[in-house]
Amino acid sequence: MDFSLTDEQRAIRSTIRSFVTKEVLPLEKELLHRQQRDNSGITHDELRELQLKARKFGFWGPSTPVEYGGMGLDCVDQSLLHMELGKTLVRFHLGGEADNILYDCDAEQRQKYLLPTIEGDISSCFAVTEPDAGSDLTALRTSARQDGDDWVIDGEKTFISHALDADLAIVIARTDPDANYRTAYTAFLVERSMGFSTAPIVTMGQMQPATLSLDGVRVPAANVLGEVGDGFRLAMRWIGRGRYIQPSRAVGAAERLLGMAVEYAHVRRTFGKPIKDHQAIQWMIADSTAELEAARYMTLLAAWSADHDDETRVATSAIAKLTVANWACDIADRVLQIHGGIGYTQELPIQLWVRDLRVLRIYEGSDEIQRRTLAGQVLSGRYKPGGHLG
Ligand SMILES: Cc1cc2nc3c(=O)[nH]c(=O)nc-3n(C[C@H](O)[C@H](O)[C@H](O)COP(=O)(O)OP(=O)(O)OC[C@H]3O[C@@H](n4cnc5c(N)ncnc54)[C@H](O)[C@@H]3O)c2cc1C
Known part of the structure; x- marks a missing residue:
């Protein structure tokens, strides 16, 4: 089993990573200020400007077929890309996209x-x-x-x-x-x-x-x-796409948050030593790392199943949505805890991540609906744990 990325995947990841670092992260300070002032976020014009800039780097329509001018990426590559986009608080998404079901026109x-x-x-x-x-x-x-x-x-x-x-x-x-x-x-x-x-x-x-x-x-x-009477199927297809995209963004967010905690644990001192030397802090870092890495591979498996239209797709995406949403919320909470009082203030962005991530457990199929789906798949015999390994 080969877990390494292809050269093309590495290139996509490093280019979008440097775009986010150079062009999007600098907006975060202003975004935090707007959030405190009147709860506003990135404007339509700012988003458009960023999207057009990203287009110059070749990032336009990751899910859009090449014949429509997009990148035509498969689900795994899109997942890798969204993991990078999820690392910023700015609600930035690339341009050149259309709802997946609009292609039924x-x-x-x-x-x-x-x-x-x-x-x-x-x-x-x-x-x-x-x-x-x-x-x-x-x-x-x-x-x-x-x-x-x-x-x-x-x-x-x-x-x-x-x-x-x-x-x-x-x-x-x-x-x-x-x-x-x-x-x-x-x-x-x-x-x-x-x-x-x-x-x-x-x-x-x-x-x-x-x-x-x-x-x-x-x-x-x-x-x-599409056809009259085909609306339920189309709705399910629209919702299904989010079940690896949303977890991908959450993985990115959790990775960024964990990085903040590691950094803070080195500089904040209590009882004569950096807090990183207290076992309680180490355990929070360890639990968060374990969950983050499990979340990453679960999400990539869900994307891989979507690419292969594999029969495990329903179950793997339910597992990804359920576990990643919960783990990302847990990691955000621990990162806040590691920061102590300053973590609870509006001076730092952690509180905003905590609030933003919470919705993942509700929309595009709540935790309970993912459990219902997964139980249905297992009890009916449609999904056998590890089944995608043959
Ligand atoms: C920020 C945000 C953005 C959204 N964007 C969109 C959008 O673009 N388009 C769109 O159409 N919708 C959108 N939604 C709606 C979202 O998909 C629904 O809120 C979600 O599906 C839950 O439905 P509900 O709020 O009616 O809760 P309910 O269905 O009323 O559920 C209430 C509670 O009961 C639980 N529950 C329900 N049924 C069961 C069951 N069978 N077994 C156990 N527990 C159960 C739920 O998990 C939940 O905890 C959005 C929601 C939010 C918050």
């Missing part, structure tokens, strides 16, 4: 939505969660009824990331009130100008999701994404 939608989204000329959000349907996506109430050549959508979505400035929402709505959830939903491409409205939800972290209200929004039949 037809030729007309491709020109109107997919290509401008990849180019960054329009921004999109994905809306499935509702006030009464989060984990339980079989309970969606947002409905779409056919009226002539149009569909009329009524309902309320909530916690939708990027909805506040999205030009386009991919909305999952119930199109057949009687069918089983697997065939009852359809995905619609809804432009803001068609009439949806959004309102911000204040969270404890940097993410600023929003409610998205659709009150009799009229959408042409040409804006159905």
Whole structure:
């Protein structure tokens, strides 16, 4: 078994690492200041400027196929890249990307939505969660009824990331009130100008999701994404992608945090010696290192399974999402503890990492939903521990 990276993977990693170090990390001080002042983060224009700079280094559309001008990276390479991006507090992501399910568009939608989204000329959000349907996506109430050549959508979505400035929402709505959830939903491409409205939800972290209200929004039949009745499958595919991307970013965050703890443990002295010499501190460093490394390889295995469309994919991504989310939160908490009182202040970024990382245990499938999925896979015999080894 070869755990070493290829030359190409090393090149990707070192180039994005130096980009993050030179271009993104210097913004952190200002970001912390904004967070204290009014909870604001990186602006749309700043993000765009950074994305265009990264494009000059060849970093544009990591998941986007080469024929669409992207890098066409496989999941393992994307995971390595997101581990580097996760090392900064700045919510930076590379440009040139589109929601994975937007590729299910037809030729007309491709020109109107997919290509401008990849180019960054329009921004999109994905809306499935509702006030009464989060984990339980079989309970969606947002409905779409056919009226002539149009569909009329009524309902309320909530916690939708990027909805506040999205030009386009991919909305999952119930199109057949009687069918089983697997065939009852359809995905619609809804432009803001068609009439949806959004309102911000204040969270404890940097993410600023929003409610998205659709009150009799009229959408042409040409804006159905994929097939009528295929919305549940598309929604699951959208959510599935996050199950190795989010853990990858969390691994990066945990690595950066652990580095801060190691540095501080060398310089902070108590009882006549650096705190690194106290066994209690060493154990926290050891536990965090063990979890970080296990998290890294679990995440890469989930990405590898996704690349191979391996039958263990569902289970490995549930394990990655569940364990990495928890370990990253535990590591952030220990790093705060190692810093003592200063760790609890807003002078240091640790408190912001603690708050930002916490959402990982909730969104894109909470801890409990990952456990439910994993138990289902094991109890049904679909997943046997170590099964990917043959
Ligand atoms: C910052 C943020 C961004 C988000 N972005 C998006 C987005 O872009 N698009 C989108 O559509 N949604 C988004 N979400 C919604 C997110 O996916 C849901 O919040 C999540 O799926 C949980 O749903 P819920 O909040 O309704 O909790 P609920 O489903 O009501 O769950 C409440 C509690 O019960 C537990 N639970 C539920 N069912 C079970 C079960 N069967 N067994 C055991 N325990 C169970 C849950 O784990 C949780 O602890 C976002 C949420 C947040 C916080």
